Amino acid sequence: MQKELSAADVRKKFEASGFQVAETPGNPRSLEVKKNGFTRRIELDASGAWIPSGYPLFNVRGLDCELEDRGYQKFWYHQGERFPARLKELKALHQFEQEVRYILGLKSLYHESLGSTSARTVYDRVEGRPDPFGGL
Numbered sequence: 800m801q802k803e804l805s806a807a808d809v810r811k812k813f814e815a816s817g818f819q820v821a822e823t824p825g826n827p828r829s830l831e832v833k834k835n836g837f838t839r840r841i842e843l844d845a846s847g848a849w850i851p852s853g854y855p856l857f858n859v860r861g862l863d864c865e866l867e868d869r870g871y872q873k874f875w876y877h878q879g880e881r882f883p884a885r886l887k888e889l890k891a892l893h894q895f896e897q898e899v900r901y902i903l904g905l906k907s908l909y910h911e912s913l914g915s916t917s918a919r920t921v922y923d924r925v926e927g928r929p930d931p932f933g934g935l
Contacts, residue, residue: 803847806830812902837895838863841903849903854918855896857888865918866892876919 804812806827810820813832823829828843829852842852856863857875859882864875866884873884900907 803843804849806843809841809849809903816898816902818898818902832899834895834898835891837892839895839899841899850905851899851903854916855892857892866916867919867921868917869921873917 806822809830813820813830817834819833821831821833823831823840826842830841832839832841836858838856838858840852841849844850854865856865858864859875859877862877862880864877864880864882867874867876867881873889874881875884875888897907
């Protein structure tokens with residue numbers, strides 16, 4: 800089992816790898832790490848390990864956007880606004896996620912190693928189609 804790292808220790812590890820680190824207001828067990836326009840919140844879990852929380856964000860035109868997969872294309876999404884995600888951005892997101900996981904000493908999971916996981920998934924482009932599973 801890995802020994803519990805303090806927020807200061809985690810901050811040093813990220814800063815040594817070129818990340819900017821900020822405390823999350825009101826939560827001493829949470830930090831935000833930033834690099835190349837991407838932001839990721841990490842939290843101290845009950846076992847004392849630092850883990851990623853939520854989904855990464857990418858700053859597009861001053862807005863912190865999450866990745867949305869619409870089946871035919873990926874977009875950066877923020878409160879109803881969408882911006883097409885470019886290949887170089889998706890590669891940079893994947894690299895960012897790998898760096899965060901490496902610094903935290905976490906295993907890479909199969910589906911995460913294949914590419915970027917999306918915060919939002921909207922595959923069906925047909926409006927008004929009844930749910931075949933009855934909303935289950």
